[in-house]
Amino acid sequence: MVTLDGARGEGGGQILRTALALAVATMHPVRVTNVRARRPRPGLAPQHLTAVRALAAVSDAEVEGAALGSTVLGFAPRRLRPGTYRFEVGTAGAVSLILQALLVPLAVADGPSRLTLVGGTHVPWSPPFQYLAETFLPALADVGIRAEVVLRRWGWYPRGGGELEATILPTPRAALRGFVAERRDAVAPIRGVSVVSHLPRSIAERQQRRAAERLAAAGVAAEIAIEEGVPAGGPGTLVFLGIRGRAGFSALGRRGLPAEAVADAAVDALLAYLASGAAVDRHLADQLVPFCALATAASTLTCPAVSPHLATVAWVTETLLPVRVGLEPGRPARVRITPA
Secondary structure, X not given: OEEEEOOOOOOOHHHHHHHHHHHHHHOOOEEEEOOOOOOOOOOOOHHHHHHHHHHHHOOOOEEEOOOOOOOOEEEEOOOOOOOEEEEEOOOOOEHHHHHHHHHHHHOOOOOOEEEEEEEEOEOOOOOOHHHHHHHHHHHHHHHOOEEEEEEEEEOEOOOOOEEEEEEEEOOOHHHOOOOEEXXXXXXOOEEEEEEEEOOOHHHHHHHHHHHHHHHHHOOOOEEEEEXXXXXXXXXXXXXXXXXXXXXXXXXXXXXXXXXXXXHHHHHHHHHHHHHHOOOOOHHHHHHHHHHHXXXXXXXXXXXXXXXXXXXXXXXXXXXXXXXXXXXXOOOOEEEEEEEO
16 A cells, blocks of 8 residues: 655645546555645545545545545445435535546546536636536546546636536546647637626626637737536636637636626736747646546646646656656756657
């Protein structure tokens, strides 16, 4: 059993999710100590506990320490079991992060899987559904991983209650390709959406207008659609701007925050990425590492910088798999994932 210190690096839930996901993919037991030690409330929160239980369910794992607030977790998978599952967070915890963890082993299972995840689909500090559909899964398709997601119900923070369905078709590890993206495509189209639910359409229009005006002033062409009346249990707004399979940037509205400020947050992040010259955004870089590490071919990509999340995922991946994850700081930074 490999023991990982959860206080290392960014010291959050990503260490736990990456470690358990790779443990299931390789059928190797792991133990994580100091779970989420660098967070204001250390230990397992509902979102992380749901991820633990979900990964245990698909691997028939023996688990010790799976309780709210637990700071030590032992996890021993026994057999990978693709199939049909439903997992509910019970809060507005991010279902996107749970899906990303489950995808690592289920993508290389010996049969298809269908997942229903209930919780937060549009919450702070996690990829919204649009990022999964427009950025993350298209990037995985370049690796050879086949998965689709459907949003049945939006789950805004803090209410949650959203519902996401995912279909995962298996790919043998030997068939996985390396991910190579060292330069940004200068002609890649930028598409986006401005969304409101249980709020006036005028808010979505203001978000769209501000984003379009700022991008036009910067010489960036973009198509930004408006969606309103989406099925959700409460109010919420979103601006998402993305380059398919390479980058995505979003901002959520909240009480007291002008629509224009929501648009500005997404636009600022997009323009900073474009200025970096990187091929993928900084979040996609760390999200791709575990999947690329399962391939037999090497991967090379550039991102705006080596983030703490990227450095942490690289460490976990190198600890659990026979690969070398080389991080070369710079502008842009370079990531090389090479089988040992």
